[in-house]
Amino acid sequence: MIKKSFSILGLLLLGAISQAQEIKFQEYDLPNGLHVILHQDNKAPVVTTSVMYHVGAKDEIENRTGFAHFFEHLLFEGTPNIKRGEWMKIVGANGGTNNANTTDDRTYYYETFPSNNLQLGLWMEAERLRHPVINQIGVDTQNKVVKEEKRLRVDNQPYGNIMTAIKEGLFKKHPYKNTTIGKVADLDSAKLEEFLTFFKKYYIPNNATLVVAGDIDINKTKEWISDYFSTIPKGAPIVRNFPKEDPITQETVMTYYDPNIQLPAYLYTYRTPGDKTRDAKVLDMVSSYLSNGKSSVLYKKLVDQEKKALAVQAVNIGEEDYSVFAFFAIPMGATTEGTLRADIDAEILKLQTDLISEEDYQKLQNQFENQFVNSNSSIEGIASSLANYHVLQGDTNLINKEIEIYRGITREDIRDAAKKYLNSNQRVIINYLPEKK
Structure with missing residues (x-):
């Protein structure tokens, strides 16, 4: 994702913490398994709403690499209540910034708003989790975006395949052998049904952590979280049993x-x-x-x-x-x-x-x-x-x-x-x- 700057930048600077201090927080689980973490800091009128899904490149199957990173893009396509192409516009029009990033182990989405728009941030993340629009138009569009990102950041970048080489050298069994951005051929050959299956398995409340940090009222925030997230159905438990690597004993x-x-x-x-x-x-x-x-x-x-x-x-x-x-x-x-x-x-x-x-x-x-x-x-x-x-x-x-x-x-x-x-x-x-x- 390309990060865009809006008027929130000045508020972020005001919210900086100048020295190490204890970060106080509350955490609890909703009945559907969503883990919630709240951090109140009223020094500046800024709030970040974020969701981390415990899914990354290592959760992909053979010959279908790049799915987790692909979803980093795909889940900005919209929902039944957010029209295609409107996500960034809504955030920007309300003085916010947003972004997402993916690693081998997790995927992270967030919005930062003036704190009077906390409810908007919660609603948008609930929309993303509850019913994102995943159709062929979005898949085809984001396929082109991911290809361009790979071309610029990896394929045409000097030393851009360093991690590819390292992974090929060190990992033979564990899915860390694949890169986070994956292979273009795998995404090209994937069917829409495969993307829908991947979403259904991993983008579920009981595989997600919601964090709300900043200028918030704890009780009101809990009320909104319950309103927007508690009715999202729990998914099937995720079982991970990755193969172990043999020790390296010879150079x-x-x-x-x-x-x-x-x-x-x-x-x-x-x-x-x-x-x-x-x-x-x-x-x-x-x-x-x-x-x-x-x-x-x-x-x-x-x-x-x-x-x-x-x-x-x-x-x-x-x-x-x-x-x-x-x-x-x-x-x-x-x-x-x-x-x-x-x-x-x-x-x-x-x-x-x-x-x-x-x-x-x-x-x-x-x-x-x-x-x-x-x-x-x-x-x-x-x-x-x-x-x-x-x-x-x-x-x-x-x-x-x-x-x-x-x-x-x-x-x-x-x-x-x-x-x-x-x-x-x-x-x-x-x-x-x-x-x-």
């Missing part, structure tokens, strides 16, 4: 060709535990220590001092079932893949052998404190965090206490995580090369 090498690049990139990728685990949070700190900012270990060594790389990064990509830890490097001049690998491995070995300095440890703690404050610095950010913590972490109050987990991570934990997960026999090396003409 492998693969090659991926990209027609949009002139310089190669090299990736060293590891499959690591899902984002709910404490180890995933330790690996967040490992990646930040190695490459967050120009003073980080890898940037300072390979880019700044020795001029061996144009770019280098270590990232920990957290997902619900598995995470991905990956090093990415673009060589400078005649620097070889072997040289980059040796230098990265040397830094991994240091992490596995020695404790990082107390100064670097305090720097990491400061970085994560800052990230924590920034993630909850707006009403939209708080709404998103509340939904993510409940749906993907299973604990809404992590919005307040997750920072304590990071504060509790020790230098020894960082060393031990590197020793446990970042060994050469546990990785896939990806040579990401320019396509030969």
